[in-house]
């Protein structure tokens with residue numbers, strides 16, 4: 163018999179898209195530090211591997227105005243993670259930081275500082291968004307052609323690693339007797355000459371408690387997957403069903419040998435949502451209620467406008483789909499959000515068929531039907547069983563859970579599902595080491 | 610009771626003296642750990658300091674094996690201590706020459722958030738070719754250009770803080786709207802060096818405008834301090850020079866159309882305190898024997914009582930509104946300030962007690978600012 167695969171869990175702070183339900187009376191502040199403390203401490207009580215923060219560097223716009231239907235606003239990723247380090251002891255601290263609108267020396271110093279000050283708990287989710295829209299907030303603007311995104315990401319990563327690992331592991335001796343703080347020659351000049359960056363100088367920090375922070379990747383294109391296979395310690399994927407998960411898992415892990423890496427070197431974690439109830443029926447009811455709250459009448463119209471590429475504000479969300487066709491030129495109606503629909507006309511056709519087949523769904527019912535299904539719905543035992551099945555059957559190595567509520571969205575999961583996972587023997591019953599690398603079973607990186 | 614004498618404490622590494630790490634009471638193995646920095650901040654809070662200044666720089670570390678080449682990000686240190694050390698302002702240094710104003714703005718706003726309104730920042734420029742080389746984007750520039758750019762950075766950072774009105778989040782279920790987008794504002798900044806669209810991604814913070822602290826020593830920096838700073842730091846070898854420096858700052862503030870009484874001038878004082886003047890002197894000699902450090906400002910190597918006399922004289926004589934104590938050795942220096950200096954300042958009635966939960970602006974008598982965009986419609 164093979165040993166039970168151990169599940170890795172991460173907690174995504176619910177953020178700026180419609181999965182976060184702000185209209186619920188239980189919904190608290192999205193930005194008060196107390197919300198982050200509650201959420202992070204709950205994840206740590208649940209022995210999660212890490213907390214995860216997403217990032218978007220420009221407020222999203224819809225039809226030329228700031229999108230106002232979802233949560234808007236978040237704190238600075240690195241600063242809030244440093245603060246959370248003060249109120250947790252073992253939880254990993256994962257932050258999304260853009261590879262296009264940051265420079266390697268500064269990022270290397272900031273991330274190394276987080277890792278030192280948290281005792282080895284930092285992780286960096288590298289994202290490559292490079293649009294000119296976001297670039298308007300930065301000195302350097304949106305200067306990068308889309309096909310160069312991963313070239314730059316690879317190079318910024320290479321450059322930060324050169325800096326992180328530039329000092330010898332045993333550089334700091336702090337020997338009072340001899341008056342020697344660092345070994346002679348232990349702080350070398352790093353010289354990086356590349357296509358995207360050209361810099362030189364000495365780094366101001368030794369390797370961190372983890373060697374360097376854990377690296378997470380979440381792009382999904384071929385280039386994105388290749389980048390992940392080559393460099394990432396963990397992958398944040400959006401392939402959340404059993405079959406799609408298994409296909410992605412095979413694909414990604416199949417790319418590893420090319421880089422001399424083993425399956426266990428990369429942890430695959432799909433974005434995951436859940437609804438819990440005391441009975442299966444209760445859970446379905448909760449799931450329905452949450453999905454309705456996630457898709458308000460106004461949100462339903464906005465979703466439709468994203469596909470149709472035109473103003474549909476005159477349509478009744480409780481009425482039928484519009485009879486006009488999508489505007490083939492109107493695809494940039496929403497900005498600051500990654501688009502996954504490729505062919506609007508085909509999507510519209512499909513949706514019309516679906517609405518009809520289901521007995522004439524309204525716009526809002528259709529959007530609920532197509533967009534917001536939770537990954538796992540059931541009693542705590544059922545959800546634990548399903549999650550375990552996914553991991554044991556190699557659809558993933560664990561999950562990045564995205565609850566729908568701040569700050570209490572993780573409470574019930576930690577109270578009820580985590581013990582079930584532990585009973586199944588597939589989740590830790592205590593932290594066995596201090597660093598995130600340790601939680602993930604990763605080796606210390608070498609220069 | 611008159612206005613309080615301001616007290617700030619600057620802490621960095623093992624102290625300002627390059628040989629400080631060699632002292633028996635130094636903690637050279639702990640300089641990168643959170644407990645070390647939390648400990649320093651606790652002592653500063655116990656001293657009742659108005660703020661803890663956390664220096665930073667992009668200057669590459671020395672390759673000399675006898676020197677401490679470590680430098681953590683100052684905002685990171687401030688954020689790490691904020692939730693667990695109440696009762697003291699937190700003012701990290703932020704370099705602005707090679708960094709992104711948009712990132713800086715949300716970082717300091719977030720420091721304000723996690724400290725419940727105790728954040729400030731000290732913008733500094735990166736002047737050397739070595740610093741420019743770490744980025745490889747542009748060459749080193751002369752001070753006038755660096756500080757012209759720094760003004761733009763300060764302006765963008767502060768404008769972004771106003772880009773959200775306080776009551777922008779409305780959570781209006783009836784209309785399905787989470788924010789009132791009429792209360793979010795593009796700043797549309799376009800200057801000599803860069804342009805930034807806005808709004809910030811981070812809501813307006815508890816203080817709205819965390820304190821801006823600027824050094825007013827260089828003429829080019831003085832103009833920035835006069836126009837933009839809430840607190841100005843100066844270095845001066847003695848009280849007479851400090852007096853001149855403070856008058857210069859006040860004149861520049863007035864010339865910039867602002868009230869000089871609203872801008873506190875803090876004199877840097879390097880400190881190494883002992884039970885008596887002789888033992889303090891011997892401690893400094895021991896450090897200087899390894900490597901001499903010339904004073905960068907007034908230096909008090911003496912007893913706590915003498916330091917308190919100096920502070921009293923400085924304030925009474927109009928040489929400063931308060932001091933930034935810069936211990937030559939840590940943690941001993943800040944421990945001495947908490948144990949021996951703070952009580953004596955209080956005994957002399959120089960320190961006004963601060964209400965629990967006071968913001969850093971409260972400590973400096975600054976009201977929470979109105980929002981420049983309020984009423985403006987996008």
Ligand SMILES: Cc1cc2nc3c(=O)[nH]c(=O)nc-3n(C[C@H](O)[C@H](O)[C@H](O)COP(=O)(O)O)c2cc1C
Nearest residue numbers: 216217258289290291380381382383386398399400
């Ligand atoms: C699950 C998932 C989460 C992501 N989170 C973020 C994010 O927080 N911020 C961001 O700017 N981009 C995010 N992205 C976008 C990716 O970084 C990337 O830009 C996008 O997927 C396009 O790259 P690709 O063409 O390789 O898929 C995310 C993508 C995925 C799949």
